[in-house]
Amino acid sequence: MAKLIVDGKICNDDWQVVPADATELPDGRLIVSLAMWRDGDERLAGRDQVGVWLEADDDPAEIALALPSLPVVAVNFPKFADGRGYSTAALLRTRYGYRGQLRAIGEVLRDQFFYLERCGFDALQPPEGRYSDTQLEAALASLADFSEPYQAAVTPPQPVWRRHVREGLAR
Amino acid sequence: MYRYDAFDQRIVDERVAQFRDQTSRYLAGELSEDEFRPLRLQNGLYIQKQAPMLRIAVPYGLLSARQLRRLAHIARTYDKGYGHFSTRQNIQFNWPALEDVPQILEELAEVEMHAIQTSGNCIRNFTSDPFAGVAGDERIDPRPWAEILRQWATFHPEFAYLPRKFKIAVNGAEQDRAVIQCHDIGLDLVRDDAGATGFRVLVGGGLGRTPMIGKEIAAFVPWRDILTYCEAILRVYNRFGRRDNMYKARIKILVNSLGIDAFRARVEEEWGHGRGGPATLTEEEVARVTSHFVDPDYRPLAGDDAGYLSELGRDKAFAAWAKRNVRAHKRPGYASVVLSLKKTGIAPGDITDGQLDLVADLAERFSFGEARATHEQNLVLADVEQSRLGELWQLLRAAGLATPNIGLLTDIICCPGGDFCNLANAKSIPVADAIQQRFDDLDYLHDIGDIEINISGCMNACGHHHVGHIGILGVDKKGEEWYQITVGGAQGNDASLGKVIGPSFARAEVPDVIERLIETYVDNRYADERFIDTARRIGIEPFKARVYTKREADRKVANG
Incomplete structure (x- = not known):
């Protein structure tokens, strides 16, 4: 079973991400592409829990109304240097008020964990096989790269000068 | 600071x-x-x-x-x-x-420095006026705002992997000295009719492969809202900027393809959601940062220093330096001094460890312990008493930092070019050197007057060649280094992009070409008219004609 990080802890994944071009749907809890979810694939009928994954250029507004009933939303990073997913996550968490699991999938690497988490991802799923168990354990440290970030984001939602008293320069 | x-x-x-x-x-x-x-x-x-x-x-x-x-x-x-x-x-x-x-x-x-976001596809170092806080034409000191923006942009989690690099400049003076029209975002500090501080915001300017002058996206953004407004611009860019082609990935391409009005509409829509959010600035935070930029303890001085004025009359070399390298200061009896890093034989902008140490000493002795770097690749001691300029000049002269050429032809802006840079198509430092060698007569340089020559070794334009009065761009032609010349570019309030005068030149030809261009100017100028004003008045044709006619004649002789 694939490993992922949820709320800063390593977990076994009980969801399966269904690729956009998949023809067969496996059993179990599935995270399907926006197209499959939107088009109401009949094979999804009767499944109690289905999540949706968004491609980097998908508009999160398309799932806004369904968010209260979605247990998982994933955002794909086709390349780790493609930063669109950070804005997608921020929009889902703030503008659309999504409270369920928000999962980063695709090229999700430890040196981006800190930024991903700040933009609202609570689940981080590195590519299968990219990290050994030991490496994934070590990678958790990257979530704490910076203890007091300057600016407001999804988390923390206030800039440092609203979180703490900062003194000016006395003359 | x-x-x-x-x-x-x-x-x-x-x-x-x-x-x-x-x-x-x-x-x-x-x-x-x-x-x-x-x-x-x-x-x-x-x-x-x-x-x-x-x-x-x-x-x-x-x-x-x-x-x-x-x-x-x-x-x-x-x-x-x-x-x-x-x-x-x-x-x-x-x-x-x-x-x-x-x-x-x-x-x-350990000394409050870093290399954060000085490269990569993120928000880069903020640039501003090197005479901030001391210039007479300043409306609002840009430094506290640049610092507030710097902190906001540092490790901003949403904007670390943008389509391409993102450069922001801040100006607060009547005369823009931060090239705000050629930045991804240019911020111009202004006051509204009620005297409140805000920003005129330009977007989509830039040099590089596709040079563009920035367009006004907002005439006045209140100071409280500047971070949320910038976030709205950045979010629209991050989501919709092109990522399929790195040469079309800068925000200027997005602004141009949508049109400024449609781009503005998207930003306004986005800002409608973010405005008033937690990033909205408070008076306390602005006051905190501003407390770092209060005036130093200037001595109350009556006016221009008599000793300085008489020294100007006595010593021609000192007067030549003062004319070019000393600038007026907002306080009576003070001046700002530009340390030239443009001595002939030294790569423009280069400085040795010994000179850095010396500048530190001089900053402490003469200018409240601070210095500034300019985008023209010189240094500034901003707060020097006029009465001590003579003493400072002697020390700078001994260290090779008093070349009296600020704003003159030899004060060349130049990227590291092919000697160092992987991106370069051609070398740029030897071109700057050859031009400086050719124009070695100080009287002639002073006669030519204000002119800016900018050299880039490739179209990435680190040497800002598009906004040079004369721009020189290194190009690769079948593996050989050639140089394309533009005339009529300018920085500042009336920023413009230079026009290419014609086919490019071999490196050895460049000093001749510059000479022809200068001759054209000298022949056509009105009294006291600057090169750029003449170029704008007469257009590039006379320059072109002189350069290429002479080149043909030389070739005929050579082949004759």
């Missing part, structure tokens, strides 16, 4: 630890070259022709004496005894070893 508190210090210290770990994982083979590249770039580290190049941030150009000494130490210890000031007011070292970079960053953090 801004001094770190515990929060600022912790962030740079944690950055050092983070990069130390990333570097060791890279060296251990746990991080691939592709994975490490953006991490090192966002720490200013390039892999260049000779060795890595480390670009250290000098936020809006401000440096303390202590920081200058640390840079001198780094030049001595980890480099070959010199550094290079860039056109973004930063300093670069061309010879550090990759393994030493975490240690260098640690030593920088």
Whole structure:
């Protein structure tokens, strides 16, 4: 079973991400592409829990109304240097008020964990096989790269000068 | 200038630890070259022709004496005894070893410096007016705002992997000295009719492969809202900027393809959601940052110093230096001094460890312990008493920092070019040198007067060639280095992009071409008319005609 990080802890994944071009749907809890979810694939009928994954250029507004009933939303990073997913996550968490699991999938690497988490991802799923168990354990440290970030984001939602008293320069 | 508190210090210290770990994982083979590249770039580290190049941030150009000494130490210890000031007011070292970079960053953090976001597809170092706080034409001091923006942009989690690099400049004076029209975002501090502070916002300017003058997206954004407004611009760009072609990925391409009105509509829509959010600035936060930029303890002086004025009459060399390198100051009896890093025979912007140490000493003795870097690649001591200019001049002259050429033809803006840079198509430093050698008569230089020659070794335009009165661009023609010449570019309030005069030239021809262009100007100018004004009045045709007619004649003789 694939490993992922949820709320800063390593977990076994009980969801399966269904690729956009998949023809067969496996059993179990599935995270399907926006197209499959939107088009109401009949094979999804009767499944109690289905999540949706968004491609980097998908508009999160398309799932806004369904968010209260979605247990998982994933955002794909086709390349780790493609930063669109950070804005997608921020929009889902703030503008659309999504409270369920928000999962980063695709090229999700430890040196981006800190930024991903700040933009609202609570689940981080590195590519299968990219990290050994030991490496994934070590990678958790990257979530704490910076203890007091300057600016407001999804988390923390206030800039440092609203979180703490900062003194000016006395003359 | 801004001094770190515990929060600022912790962030740079944690950055050092983070990069130390990333570097060791890279060296251990746990991080691939592709994975490490953006991490090192966002720490200013390039892999260049000779060795890595480390670009250290000098936020809006401000440096303390202590920081200058640390840079001198780094030049001595980890480099070959010199550094290079860039056109973004930063300093670069061309010879550090990759393994030493975490240690260098640690030593920088000790003096409140870093290399954060000096490269990579993120929000880069903020640039501003090197005469901020001392210029007579200043409306609003841009430094506190540049610092507030710097902190907001530092490790902004949503904007670390933009389609392309993103440069923001801030101006607060009547005359723009920060090239705000050629930045991804240009911020112009203004007051509304009620006297309240805000920003006129330009977007989509830039040089590089597709040069464009920025367009006004907002006439007035209230100061409280500037961070949320910038976030709205950045979010629209991050989501919709092109990522399929790096040459079309800058925000200017998005602004141009949508049109400024449609782009503005998207930003306004986005801002409608973010406006008033937690990033909305407070009076307390602005006051906190502004407290770092209050005037130093100027002595009350009545007016121009009599001794200085009489020295100007007595010593021709001193007067020539004062005319070009000394600027008026807002306070009576004070002046700002530009230290020329454009001595012939030295690469423009280069400075040795010894000179860095000396500038630190002089900053302490003459200018309240601070210096500034300019985008023209010179240094400034901003707060010098006129009565001490003679003494300062002697010391600068002895150190090779008093070349009286600020704003003259030999004050050339020049990128490192093919001698150092992987991106370059052609060398630029030898071209600058050849031009400086050719124009070695100081009287003639003063007669030519204000002119800006900018040289870039490739179309990435680090040497700002598009906005040079004369621009020189290195191009590759079938593996050979050639140079394309433009005329009529300018920075400032009436910024413009130069026009190409015709087919490019071999390197050896360039000084001749510059001479022909200058002759054309001298023949056509009205009294006291600057090169750029003549060029605008007569257009490029007379320049073109003179250059290419002469070239044909020379070739006929040579082939004759």
